[in-house]
Amino acid sequence: MSAPATTTEPAEAAPAARRTPSTLWIGRGVAAVAALLLLIFPILSDDIYYQNMIILSLVFAIGASGLNIITGFAGYVSLGQGAFIGLGGYTIGVLAGRFESVSPWWWLPVAGLVAALVALLLGLVSLRSSGPAFVIITVAFLFLVQVIAVNWVSVTGGTAGLSLPLPSWDRDIINWPFYYVLVAVLAMQLLMTWWIRRTKLGMGLIAIREDETKAATIGINLPVEKIIAFVASAVFVGMAGAAYGYYLTFIDPRGMFSILLSVQIVLSLLIGGKATLWGPVLGAFLIELMNEYANNNLGGGNTRLFLFGGLLVLVVIFLPKGLLPSLEALLSRRRTSGKAGLVGARIGSGGSLASLTDRVQLVDRSEIPDRALLEVRDLRKSFGGVRAVDGATFTVPEGSITGLIGPNGSGKTTLFNLIDDTIRADSGEILLGGKRIETLPSWKRAHQGLGRTFQITRLFGEMTVLENVVAAQRSFSLGQLGKIAVSGAEARAAEELLEYVGMRAFRDQRAHALSYGQQKLVELAQILMLDPQLILLDEPAGGINPVLIERMGEMIEELNSYGKTFLIVEHNMQFVLNLCDPVHVLARGRAIASGTPDQIRNDPAVIDAYLGDDFVLEDKAASS
Ligand SMILES: Nc1ncnc2c1ncn2[C@@H]1O[C@H](COP(=O)(O)OP(=O)(O)OP(=O)(O)O)[C@@H](O)[C@H]1O
Secondary structure, three states: OOOOOOOOOHHHOOOOOOOOHHHHHHHHHHHHHHHHHHHHHHHHOOOHHHHHHHHHHHHHHHHHHHHHHHHHHOOOOOOOOHHHHHHHHHHHHHHHHHOOOOOHHHHHHHHHHHHHHHHHHHHHHHOOOOHHHHHHHHHHHHHHHHHHHHHOHHHHOHHHOEEOOOOOOOHHHOOHHHHHHHHHHHHHHHHHHHHHHHEHHHHHHHHHHHOHHHHHHOOOOHHHHHHHHHHHHHHHHHHHHHHHHHHHOEEOHHHHOOHHHHHHHHHHHHHHOOOOOOHHHHHHHHHHHHHHHHHHHOOOHHHHHHHHHHHHHHHHHHOOOOHHHHHHHHHHHHHHOOOOOOOOOOOOOOOOHHHOOOOOOOOOHHHOOOOEEEEEEEEEEEEOOEEEEEEEEEEEEOOOEEEEEOOOOOOHHHHHHHHOOOOOOOEEEEEEOOEEOOOOOHHHHHHOOEEEOOOOOOOOOOOEHHHHHHOOOOOOOHHHHOOEOOOHHHHHHHHHHHHHHOOHHHOOOEHHHOOHHHHHHHHHHHHHOOOOOEEEEEOOOOOOOHHHHHHHHHHHHHHHHOOOEEEEEOOOHHHHHHHOEOEEEEEOOEEEEEEOHHHHHOOHHHHHHHHHHHHHHHHHHHHO
């Protein structure tokens, strides 16, 4: 067992993406003071006006922090978040009216459950739509629940609304229970957000936001993770809605399902900063200040819709990241200005596979069965009139490094897309280890042992290098999703793989800051996290320097010596012919030749369709 070769020491790094301990502690200090002030405010001041303002801020903060999970993390923008406040309000309103002897507080968890169930339905919709279409659906959803509340008069009271029981406690502390219940719900919401961000689930959601198709190829179970995110984004919001409804003592459909409430919640999130823990809370308090200003000085009512709608547009254009991330970026710029950081740092010389502890299964080559690991049978895919893959049939023997070559546009990348379900085939069969996989979604194919890199790398740009690797999910279980990803065993395995590809020193850099060659290495580490049986590499030597091409070749050979099977698309003929056996040649979407590198070199059909006479002359010159 050889020791890992040394890499660029992490100590040299000036990680831009990671917060320094001082910034972290300043942030924690500010949050602790704010939380303390929030807790003692009703004791310090009995001013009902300010208590009311804080209560509304807390409702916005819970709504925005819930929204953060689907919008900030998973990238699904919803303008219907206010509906969950309304649903919570109506749950308590209806139940408190029916069961007068029961304290209304008991209906809070029920309100959370109702919101969660409705969110589950919205989550199901998200499986079929995304982007602007999804935003429109969420607005329609908001109006739909409002229409139901208006028309289901026997339950909701229709436009006449519902009255709730008046608080039974001392008038001196009339707001306290509402205030502290909302503080407690906010604390639970924030705790859940903090926990999700640290888990495999959180990594999966951010990966979905960054590139949903790619996320599926690294084993992220899109349907389940999205639905969990939707439910998590609504459950505490429903509870907050119930507390808010009880606090108002009267609810009606116009107030509880107003689009203004949803706009204010979205704005709170966008102004404070998506995908941050405290951004939505900061944003909520700022929005409530503006709310009060608009009510007192601008006439309230529709003026507020005009004000907040306009503000929404301005924030999207001029403050797309929100306050907290912008502040963090500013501090990071000041901290790193004039320092070289990792720019130009050498890629590490890499470690040894044998030093990896538990992630990659090392196989004795003599135990590899003599069979085809991948079989592609009569696969077809057309784009309009273009038959990109037209009856491709070939096999990849287990334990081989198989090459797939062919002219530009011959269908190689499309074939990869069909094999990993980035695109669904029109017809044909794909077998992995003897099992049909052509009807499985991408993430299930990844769990069956398929890993794939892309011709133009597709890392998750806003995630750090380490997060990119740790996001990959080898299998699926709810227990797996709850695993902490940013530290512990998962992070250790990812670091080992980064060490192996020579990129450990870059672990805290955001992926978009890496060079193309560095991204290729991280993408390789990312799919190794899946411990795949079959690795599809799309142009691994394309666009990188000769030293890295050599290192890439060495890693492929070493991984292969430990039992990994490869299918490689590559235009660098020397790279393919030195490394691969067998080699398949694709032309016009079908395999026209297969054989050893020597057979391919000398096949007249291949020379005619792809290699050309120049290649034959150059190849002869190189070998003489
Ligand atoms: N999404 C798409 N929509 C329409 N046509 C497509 C799409 N993807 C691929 N094609 C077409 O299918 C054919 C095969 O493309 P593909 O990218 O698979 O070729 P390739 O062999 O990988 O090429 P290269 O070596 O240049 O990467 C091309 O004619 C291409 O224009």
